[in-house]
Amino acid sequence: MFALRRTVLPTLSLARGYASSGNVSALLLIEHKDNKIAASTLNALTAASHLGGGVTALVAGNAPDTVVGEVAKLSGVTKVLVAKDAAYTHALPESHAALLVEIVKAQGFTHLIASHSAFGKNIMPRAAALLDVAQISDITAINGDDTFVRPIYAGNAIATVKSHDKIKVITVRGTAFPAAAHGDTTAPHEDAPAVADKKLSEFVSEHMQKSDRPELDSATRVIAGGRGMKNGENFKLLYDLADKLGAAVGASRAAVDAGFVDNSLQIGQTGKIVAPELYVAVGISGAIQHLAGMKDSKTIVAINKDPEAPIFQVADYGLVSDLFTAVPELTKKL
Template structure:
């Protein structure tokens, strides 16, 4: 086997606190353009497995549409709303302060968010403010204080027990199904008011726009590696993606070489995906990349090197020159 998976003895992150008897969870909702992020739905499912009630926290300049959507999600018992222009761009310094103040007011035992760029930006700040250890990127829940998470780029699985009174958790979205919708809407109330941090301010953002599906939530993904040779050749993948309604990603090697933007990076230091179909084109299969896609349902590899590690995890492999194989496959789709 290419990937070693072994049970690791339970690692205690004890700080001398007793485990709380009653579980109450605060879910930080990530949203963009008045839509709830797909990874938040997965995090909600994980939060529901902790036991106890789940309260959702929505912050924004005009979050009414998001609040309406979140209140109808299955598993949400209440929605706390922080409506303020200071939350329009979700700066992590401001959101983390809100998260901590909300915890202190309501006494939540668990703070949960998706292990997305947003969650990874906010939750460590909240953990530092509360002086507790964070448990990151969990893939399983064995109890209110015991969690499963991958380590060593996913080559080993650790069971982690936290004795902190407050558990700060980020959830790997691909490990839990998305939450569904409830018949009735949960009640809403105002979140605590907080002072706005003066340490940072929003200047501007530049987003990659595409008509293709979002990489994080796409059911089909085509990814290119260093074997693509340059950025222009990624057009071969875009053409195929348009034929089958797929998102396009890339390995770290392709991103580091400047072929594509780092928003397309898949792997341990990029995005983690688990689509129904993953097509790896010109990707050797380094451990760093496999950590971001090996949970895909069906993996297809196209590489001219028959010894490439990617073939050890692929369900289907094609040993061929990608510059011949990809156009031919696209033509037949």
């Protein structure tokens, strides 16, 4: 049991520059798969760099050498810790959380950071609990060593949160920060402390869905369908349109709950947060939970036969039409 030690401040400043105390040391957990760094981790690195004091990156895995080489070249990374062990092959949260805690305690990091992806959300709360601190989730700006901005109430309110914990455990909203680029130097790397695997969990199997379309999290164009699609077979209309645009396909929670598509496509407060250049919402009413996941998109297009649908309030362009007529016509003209 741990106490929640937070102060919600009455005022909000979105400025990301501030005077650092000079006692900041940040540890960034690197998400990777198939020797590729997750795009959201690059955004989290930018956020960590705003704290000052340099960023130490942690790469854990069975054979992470390729990833270590790429991470060492990223701008803002001053050192890379390498945890090479079969226990970290499948990113089991219990093993990763124990590793993070051991490193933080041994090397005295003040900030523990990861992206607010399924990976980060699975591991960081466990690490926070083991450290007996309160996690600061889904931050969108940094106002100081201990002060952060984050959305609450499905993005309808923005809170400036001040943490009094000695160790800040943070997850970063990827769409709020630019991705880090490669720098001019290569950071040194060293072995992370060894941690005994307590075998609290066991990897059984995984089933991957492969697609030639862009990843939903990092796509510059997204076509999303909602309850108005009526069934899963009708999502073929969106796939055809997505192929013409080179877009990823997503869905609202209503479509996922109805069984139209897999939950890996869900966009919204309880799904993925996206901010593409173009977002096309088809048959989506526009519940606040869905808007929380896509309202930062640069251009929003809504297609819905209900002129009173809330989605039109946030759309840059709206088409009041039956999607089963409008989408095939749009696809044909592209």
